[in-house]
Amino acid sequence: MKKSTLLFIVILPFLSCCAKSDLRDMETHMVPQNDTKLDTATFAGGCFWCTETAFSELDGVKNVVSGYIGGSTTNPTYEEVCSGTTGHYEAVQITFDPDIISYSELIDIFWRQIDPTDEGGSFADRGTQYQSAIFYHNNMQKTIADSSKQELEQSGIFDKPIAAKIIAAPKFYPAEDYHQQYCKKNPTRYYSYRSASEETGLLKQYGEMWD
Numbered sequence: 001m002k003k004s005t006l007l008f009i010v011i012l013p014f015l016s017c018c019a020k021s022d023l024r025d026m027e028t029h030m031v032p033q034n035d036t037k038l039d040t041a042t043f044a045g046g047c048f049w050c051t052e053t054a055f056s057e058l059d060g061v062k063n064v065v066s067g068y069i070g071g072s073t074t075n076p077t078y079e080e081v082c083s084g085t086t087g088h089y090e091a092v093q094i095t096f097d098p099d100i101i102s103y104s105e106l107i108d109i110f111w112r113q114i115d116p117t118d119e120g121g122s123f124a125d126r127g128t129q130y131q132s133a134i135f136y137h138n139n140m141q142k143t144i145a146d147s148s149k150q151e152l153e154q155s156g157i158f159d160k161p162i163a164a165k166i167i168a169a170p171k172f173y174p175a176e177d178y179h180q181q182y183c184k185k186n187p188t189r190y191y192s193y194r195s196a197s198e199e200t201g202l203l204k205q206y207g208e209m210w211d
Helices: 003-027 048-055 078-082 103-111 139-155 187-196 199-210
Strands: 039-045 061-069 089-096 132-136 165-168 172-174
Touching: 039 048, 039 103, 048 061, 048 089, 048 103, 089 103, 089 132, 089 172, 103 139, 132 139, 139 165
Parallel strands: 132 165
Antiparallel strands: 039 089, 039 132, 061 089, 061 172
């Protein structure tokens, strides 16, 4: 047997494993198209690092991707969005199984992660890119979101109008790889950022208001 043939046989399993690994990495940033049971929800609520962690471990949630939505530029970068000039929001797109967790439940969890009355950003993150919004993907989601917002306005929990917008979902652009699952990749920096933004304390306060 020739050396070149033998070498190919030896490295073939390795190449196959690498290909499968690359495919798994790609799938973490894709919404499955062949499973009709799965649905999509998209929320903007300040820094997507923090919004992502609120949904990623929920039963019924299959995938959470951080990204950008709602602006005028194609394939925006993090730096461009942070400039506040693109019109894009930092957002998360959630793939979920509605038989396990409903869209209404996801919206309820979303409200508890933000100050829905804040017109200028989210907690210490200021700017249009950090404003809160629900991006609906169909008429049913719009109806549920509108109803949920109305109920929140009438609940008396907040003494200011609900500023979070409800918007038809345009194209969603996944953020750069280093932003995905940021809490797990950079836990020290993540928790330092979250603490510095005073989000933890404020969320605790809001949680007590909800309860």
